[in-house]
Amino acid sequence: MTTTEFTLTDAERAALPTDEDVRSYAERGWYLSQKLLTDDEVDTLVEASERFYAGHRARRLPSRPAKLAYWEPEHGDVQRHNDYVHYESDEIAAILRKPIIGAVAARLAEAAEIRVFQSTLILKPPSPGEPSNIVPWHFDRHYWQTCTSERMLTAFIPMHECTEEMGTITMVDGSHAWKEIGGDDKTTRHFAERNRSELEDLLVRNAEFNGAQVNKIPMHIPKGHMSFHHCRTYHGSGANRSPRPRRAISLHLQDGDNRYRQFHRSDGDLVVYNHDSLVRRDEAGLADYSDPQFCPVLWQSQTASDETA
Numbered sequence: 001m002t003t004t005e006f007t008l009t010d011a012e013r014a015a016l017p018t019d020e021d022v023r024s025y026a027e028r029g030w031y032l033s034q035k036l037l038t039d040d041e042v043d044t045l046v047e048a049s050e051r052f053y054a055g056h057r058a059r060r061l062p063s064r065p066a067k068l069a070y071w072e073p074e075h076g077d078v079q080r081h082n083d084y085v086h087y088e089s090d091e092i093a094a095i096l097r098k099p100i101i102g103a104v105a106a107r108l109a110e111a112a113e114i115r116v117f118q119s120t121l122i123l124k125p126p127s128p129g130e131p132s133n134i135v136p137w138h139f140d141r142h143y144w145q146t147c148t149s150e151r152m153l154t155a156f157i158p159m160h161e162c163t164e165e166m167g168t169i170t171m172v173d174g175s176h177a178w179k180e181i182g183g184d185d186k187t188t189r190h191f192a193e194r195n196r197s198e199l200e201d202l203l204v205r206n207a208e209f210n211g212a213q214v215n216k217i218p219m220h221i222p223k224g225h226m227s228f229h230h231c232r233t234y235h236g237s238g239a240n241r242s243p244r245p246r247r248a249i250s251l252h253l254q255d256g257d258n259r260y261r262q263f264h265r266s267d268g269d270l271v272v273y274n275h276d277s278l279v280r281r282d283e284a285g286l287a288d289y290s291d292p293q294f295c296p297v298l299w300q301s302q303t304a305s306d307e308t309a
């Protein structure tokens with residue numbers, strides 16, 4: 001990905017979250033955007049992802065980190081996850097770096113700069129009984145223990161209207177503000193490695209501990225719109241009961257201040273994120289989460305008022 005000018009058209013400015021939207025995100029931990037992508041851009045994502053699945057790459061990762069999610073045709077008709085799609089597909093990256101997406105994230109996170117942290121190309125095949133299609137309750141911060149930031153967030157970008165029938169992403173309202181219990185070392189493991197009922201139980205116990213109800217809100221996302229969720233918002237998704245594949249990209253975003261930090265499990269083991277074996281080192285010899293090859297800048301406010309205007 002190359003740098004772009006961080007400017008918006010008048011129409012795009014009108015699609016930014018309002019002050020009320022920013023307040024609502026702070027309170028609820030999620031936001032459903034206006035239309036940020038044209039129908040042509042959304043259709044291009046579908047075509048580019050089909051080329052990706054057929055094996056086309058602009059470049060390949062120089063090495064495979066230990067926990068890389070990387071669907072290949074021999075894995076068959078399970079849910080597909082492909083990390084670093086912004087690195088491997090220039091066609092997809094060109095759409096993900098559209099400044100309005102970073103600008104919306106900057107408003108929500110109240111940050112002057114937004115960089116890519118990760119992007120995952122996702123496809124849920126249209127098979128209602130497919131167990132791998134279920135995304136158990138989790139929040140993304142658990143996978144990002146090597147990050148200093150508490151403001152990171154994710155844009156969930158479907159490649160079509162995304163409905164409950166398709167197993168759209170579902171938010172647990174306000175859960176980003178909960179204090180956590182039972183967040184033991186296991187939470188750094190990806191949900192695919194964990195037991196579903198264990199995670200459902202953890203959600204219920206956390207709600208009780210906070211005197212809160214579990215209010216699940218499925219995101220009905222029109223074509224070209226996307227949802228955003230805070231890194232501590234519990235979310236998950238169900239079966240795809242529709243006759244079509246559910247296609248999306250999870251675009252995980254970091255604010256400009258985010259840095260690598262060493263994080264040890266209670267057994268002393270160092271937590272390792274996939275970036276740690278890929279990105280350049282900073283002056284202190286630590287993984288540089290601002291390496292432009294893997295973590296390009298999506299948005300920089302031109303003036304202080306851009307963040308709040």
Ligand SMILES: O=C(O)CCC(=O)C(=O)O
Nearest residue numbers: 135154156168169237250
């Ligand atoms: O695919 C989904 O429904 C959920 C994706 C997810 O966990 C995320 O975007 O952080």
Ligand SMILES: [Fe+2]
Nearest residue numbers: 138139140235
């Ligand atoms: Fe997630």
